[in-house]
Amino acid sequence: MSHNDTNDLQPMRHSLAHIMANAVQHLWPAAKFGVGPVVEHGFYYDIDIPEVSLSNEDFERIEAEMHNIIKANEPFERLTMSIGDAVTWAEDNDQPYKLELLHDLQRAGTTVAKDLDAEELGLVSEGDSKVSEVSFYRNGDFTDLCRGPHVESTGKVGAFKLMRVSGAYWRGNDNGPQMQRIYGVAFATPKEVRQHLDMLEEAKKRDHRKIGQELDLFTFSPLVGSGLPLFTPRGTVLREELTNFAESLRKASGFQRVSIPHITKIDLYKTSGHWDKFGDELFLVKSQETSDEFALKPMNCPHHNQIYASQPRSYRDLPVKYFETTTVYRDEKTGELGGLSRVRSISQDDSHAYCRQDQLEEVVAGLVTDVKTVYGTLGLGLRARLSFRDQSDKYLGEQNLWEQAQSIIHDLAEKNELEYFVAEGEAAFYGPKIDFMATDALGREHQVATVQLDFVQPERFELDYVAEDGSRQRPVMVHCALLGSIERFLSVYIEHTAGKFPVWLAPEQIRIITVNQEAATVAFAAELLEKATSLGLRVSVDNDNESVGKKIRNAEVWKVPYTVVIGQKEIESSELTPRIRGDMAVLDSPKSYTAQEFLQTVANETKMRVTKSSL
RNA sequence: GCCACCUUAGCUCAGUUGGUUAGAGCACCUGUUUUGUAAACAGGAUGUCGUCGGUUCGAAUCCGACAGGUGGCUCCA
Numbered sequence: 001m002s003h004n005d006t007n008d009l010q011p012m013r014h015s016l017a018h019i020m021a022n023a024v025q026h027l028w029p030a031a032k033f034g035v036g037p038v039v040e041h042g043f044y045y046d047i048d049i050p051e052v053s054l055s056n057e058d059f060e061r062i063e064a065e066m067h068n069i070i071k072a073n074e075p076f077e078r079l080t081m082s083i084g085d086a087v088t089w090a091e092d093n094d095q096p097y098k099l100e101l102l103h104d105l106q107r108a109g110t111t112v113a114k115d116l117d118a119e120e121l122g123l124v125s126e127g128d129s130k131v132s133e134v135s136f137y138r139n140g141d142f143t144d145l146c147r148g149p150h151v152e153s154t155g156k157v158g159a160f161k162l163m164r165v166s167g168a169y170w171r172g173n174d175n176g177p178q179m180q181r182i183y184g185v186a187f188a189t190p191k192e193v194r195q196h197l198d199m200l201e202e203a204k205k206r207d208h209r210k211i212g213q214e215l216d217l218f219t220f221s222p223l224v225g226s227g228l229p230l231f232t233p234r235g236t237v238l239r240e241e242l243t244n245f246a247e248s249l250r251k252a253s254g255f256q257r258v259s260i261p262h263i264t265k266i267d268l269y270k271t272s273g274h275w276d277k278f279g280d281e282l283f284l285v286k287s288q289e290t291s292d293e294f295a296l297k298p299m300n301c302p303h304h305n306q307i308y309a310s311q312p313r314s315y316r317d318l319p320v321k322y323f324e325t326t327t328v329y330r331d332e333k334t335g336e337l338g339g340l341s342r343v344r345s346i347s348q349d350d351s352h353a354y355c356r357q358d359q360l361e362e363v364v365a366g367l368v369t370d371v372k373t374v375y376g377t378l379g380l381g382l383r384a385r386l387s388f389r390d391q392s393d394k395y396l397g398e399q400n401l402w403e404q405a406q407s408i409i410h411d412l413a414e415k416n417e418l419e420y421f422v423a424e425g426e427a428a429f430y431g432p433k434i435d436f437m438a439t440d441a442l443g444r445e446h447q448v449a450t451v452q453l454d455f456v457q458p459e460r461f462e463l464d465y466v467a468e469d470g471s472r473q474r475p476v477m478v479h480c481a482l483l484g485s486i487e488r489f490l491s492v493y494i495e496h497t498a499g500k501f502p503v504w505l506a507p508e509q510i511r512i513i514t515v516n517q518e519a520a521t522v523a524f525a526a527e528l529l530e531k532a533t534s535l536g537l538r539v540s541v542d543n544d545n546e547s548v549g550k551k552i553r554n555a556e557v558w559k560v561p562y563t564v565v566i567g568q569k570e571i572e573s574s575e576l577t578p579r580i581r582g583d584m585a586v587l588d589s590p591k592s593y594t595a596q597e598f599l600q601t602v603a604n605e606t607k608m609r610v611t612k613s614s615l
Numbered sequence: 616g617c618c619a620c621c622u623u624a625g626c627u628c629a630g631u632u633g634g635u636u637a638g639a640g641c642a643c644c645u646g647u648u649u650u651g652u653a654a655a656c657a658g659g660a661u662g663u664c665g666u667c668g669g670u671u672c673g674a675a676u677c678c679g680a681c682a683g684g685u686g687g688c689u690c691c692a
Contacts, residue, residue: 053618053619054619055619055620056619056620163686164619164620164686164687165618165619165620165686165687166618166619166620166686166687166688167617167618167619167687167688168618168687168688168689169617169618169688169689172688172689173689174616174617174688174689174690178617178618178688179618179688180618180619181618181687181688183686183687209684209685213626214626220683220684222665222682222683222684225683226682226683226684272692274692277692278691278692281690281691281692298692299692301692328692330691330692332690332691333616333617333689333690334616334683335616335617335618335687335688335689335690336616336689336690336691337684338684338685338686342691428692430692452692479692513651513652514650515649515650515651516649516650516651517649517650518649545648545649545650546650546654546655547648547649547650547651547654547655548650548651548652549650549651549652549653549654549655550650550653550654550655551650551652551653552651552652552653552654553652553653553654554653554654555652555653556652556653557653563652565651565652567650567651568651569651577652579652
């Protein structure tokens with residue numbers, strides 16, 4: 001979508017939000033309106049209808065009423081009034097949410113609604129300070145506090161469809177009242193709406209939860225609990241191959257594997273400061289023996305810090321680099337869980353580097369290179385968000401350390417030719433970070449890898465090293481996960497590939513299909529299986545009493561990269577003609593191989609981690 | 616945690632306004648067939664209708680609680 005399209009669509013979508021609110025008001029005159037902005041593919045409006053909860057069945061009625069308003073082709077008129085008059089209007093029309101917004105404006109000159117700046121709310125803010133006048137838009141019998149712009153008249157709004165209704169807290173405050181948010185998609189033409197719905201359909205087909213079940217990758221059990229995925233043998237192959245890959249990069253970058261228990265006394269988090277901040281998300285564990293209180297680890301860094309702290313460190317020892325693939329546990333609120341995207345047992349390929357200030361650049365550069373290698377190999381697009389501090393005083397650590405670190409990060413982004421953008425105010429309180437976003441085959445972005453500098457934990461844990469001049473110095477800590485949460489990474493990657501994994505990741509790489517069940521065929525299959533297995537390949541034999549067509553179909557359904565049919569012909573010629581999964585057909589490869597050639601080719605592909613599909 | 620919706624066989628789904636022994640396709644099992652690149656034929660088995668409680672002569676169907684799921688909100692070290 002070009003920027004022009006977006007600009008043209010904005011007034012249309014926003015006008016539709018008004019028309020929808022108008023329709024709701026016709027159907028439920030007691031409705032109280034919140035805000036109704038434009039979002040990525042359409043619009044929504046937050047509405048409070050006392051005693052009524054909307055469901056999808058109501059959409060038809062609302063849409064029908066919207067079409068009436070559109071057919072009437074009422075002009076949108078802009079009017080302005082003083083803020084005092086606007087307050088009177090809100091009171092007269094019994095619109096408490098609008099009134100609240102206006103009161104905020106009167107008092108503070110701004111509203112504090114998250115994601116909704118003053119502009120969205122209809123302010124005519126000439127300067128930047130006090131607001132004295134606000135604008136309204138009127139169409140037919142509906143008037144709304146609004147900045148605009150709108151289309152000329154209700155007839156000019158293009159095509160739309162109401163999608164869903166959900167709860168939404170008034171101004172994002174979970175202690176405040178909850179509104180009903182009605183979402184719609186809108187485009188200039190019905191065809192574009194159709195295309196958008198098709199895209200959603202495709203996304204639904206690729207849903208990792210669906211594919212996870214179809215390809216037997218993972219499962220959940222109510223007895224185990226929500227947010228606690230169980231990985232099957234096939235799913236475990238994926239996890240293992242991915243973590244082996246990430247770990248091989250770690251080792252090459254000089255990280256040493258460490259290993260820690262999954263629980264700790266909570267004192268560890270009282271020292272780190274996490275107890276105060278995230279105490280309510282810890283799973284607590286009781287000892288029947290001692291009075292100590294334990295928790296399942298929600299992160300690995302405090303444990304790793306204790307390994308660093310176990311010995312005096314010299315400037316010569318630095319950087320000290322630890323890595324570990326391990327699971328952390330966070331007691332996420334149940335409503336926040338979903339598939340593998342958000343779980344309560346989170347596997348991380350975590351690493352911590354402790355370095356001198358003058359080593360920061362080298363350490364961070366190595367990590368950025370590894371991130372690029374991972375996502376390049378996997379065929380995912382990559383974009384970096386440089387999360388820096390803003391001018392507020394919520395950040396800990398010395399100002400000059402921040403400045404040095406941020407300029408190192410900025411330079412590295414340039415040198416590595418990363419696609420990046422700077423986000424001021426997105427830094428963690430303890431240091432700046434680089435957050436990496438992967439772009440999948442459907443163009444959606446997902447937060448994945450992260451590199452975070454930490455000036456605070458070394459302080460809290462009093463980590464130090466002896467410098468050249470004999471003084472004690474604080475190291476800087478660098479956290480990094482390449483895959484991030486392996487569960488979330490899998491959810492992204494499964495949807496990216498739609499389950500068509502490259503050979504090196506495929507749980508089943510080769511399926512051998514027998515034409516018949518005669519002794520010679522079975523023996524040939526067994527021999528092939530043994531050869532392949534000894535090369536470390538993941539192979540299976542389908543010797544079922546089914547037609548060849550049926551067995552081919554099954555191999556396709558399971559998205560097996562290579563299928564070889566064996567029968568009399570293959571036994572006599574000693575040549576195989578592998579059937580290659582459609583997405584990865586290779587043009588320059590021969591059609592037939594000897595068994596040895598074929599297996600060796602697949603083994604090499606696995607070893608090289610080839611992703612040849614053009615997804 | 617909050618709002619809305621959902622839960623029938625391993626999977627995908629039927630099941631009329633509450634009315635006898637709850638159905639289909641795929642998968643599964645047994646036979647027949649010995650198959651040549653996306654579905655051979657025939658037969659068979661399969662359910663505490665998520666769980667618990669209530670209303671009713673009678674509940675898969677109505678009500679409540681709980682569990683699990685979906686879409687959002689909020690949150691995400």
